[in-house]
Amino acid sequence: MLDFRKYMKTIKQLHEDLKNGSLTVEALVDESKKTIGDKDKDIHALLGMYSEDLINSQIEKAKGMFADGTATVLTGIPVVIKDNILVKGELATAASKILENYHATYDATVIKRLKEAGAILIARANMDEFAMGGSTENSAYGTTKNPHNINRVPGGSSGGSAAVIAYGGVPVSLGTDTGGSIRQPASFCGVVGLKTTYGDNSRYGVMAMGSSLDQVGPFGKTVEDVEEVYKIITGNDPLDATSLPLEKRKHDGIFNKKIGVPISFINREGVDSEVLKNFNESLEKLKKVGYEVKDISINQLEKTLSVYYIIMFAEVSSNLARYDGIRYGLSHPGETSIRSYFESRTAGFGPEVRRRILLGTYVLSSGYYDAYYNKANIARELLKKEFEKVFEEVDIIATPTAPTTAFAIGEKSQDPMSMYLADIFTVPVNIVGVPAISIPSGKDTSDLPFGIQFIASHGREDRLFTVGKDFEKLY
């Protein structure tokens, strides 16, 4: 069996094999299906395969592209997609009962770009319902297991997209990241995950959770693989009003290898001592290959979890109002329209989604709007300014990706506060809108992966790829 992890075949290597004919698109897709068939029974990274019609038509297209010389590096490569991204004609449930039978009526822009590049969309990834969570335990269709230890969570909310890479089902996948949902599962599953600059990837056709925070991004085994997918899905999109225009993507290309570390923010209660030790070892390794590491302080970081859990709740409550039991999916008709609305939403949404809608409605209600929502927005602006200042001094900020390695299934699911704390290092990135990447950095004494997070300023994914490729060689 072709184990993508074991053979460490990158998509560039697979591309070479496909181009020189030592591998066919059909064989690659078959191997991917076989690995999934073999492993997914235990891991449950996937909610289902895309239709044979879709897969076969993409195979034909990919073969045509190789034949006429228009193949891209993604042509013929099997890809898994998080189930909150729309693929025309296919189920897209966001792992919610309320969308159990919902079929997308159009392609998300990122999907359109993958299809144009000749990629083979193969399966839908499990996730926390509507991307709310950090473990996939909030999926209405069962928890995904961590391929490194099936008693542990894979992280979340894009847990399925990370786990399928870790077990070798496909070389690359897509997830979404609102507060860490690509980076934290990447860290827990020992793979690479990229959250791009806000506005870099179109959100058109991606089910909204927190519209000012959400970004689509790739997972892969290597930084290079993730970079290749990034190059294909990114770009301006007139269908997304927050998409960055081309002129905003220009930069000077300079990289002085200066890393800032908010030391006092990282050395805190709740951060596992093994995580800290690993992080410090990683910094030492980086110093040996020419990186300069300096202490930085960002005062507002202490407030970011509170800021996130106000802004995100507010946006969730407004974004999810559209699931009313009338226009989409599950419908429980009641005696009046308002009863239908209540009953469909109560039957369709899980407890975490309901909790967030209620809290979001509260922080937006008159009398509390100024006290919570407006204050959070002010703190957000202050944090952005502090980041801008820090990026005048350093090129990159580094933190552990998560305060712990993968926790046990069930360990935090009854305690939302401790689950929310798991996002402490990832949420500031979404609040500020900058790009960040998580890269594997070895394993703990229980053989579970660690991840390191590198953060760059707006539009400087190039720096993440450079430091990421240097870092990969150190472990």
Ligand code: GLN
């Ligand atoms: N774990 C975070 C949350 O529960 C992040 C989710 C995400 O990025 N989609 O909100």
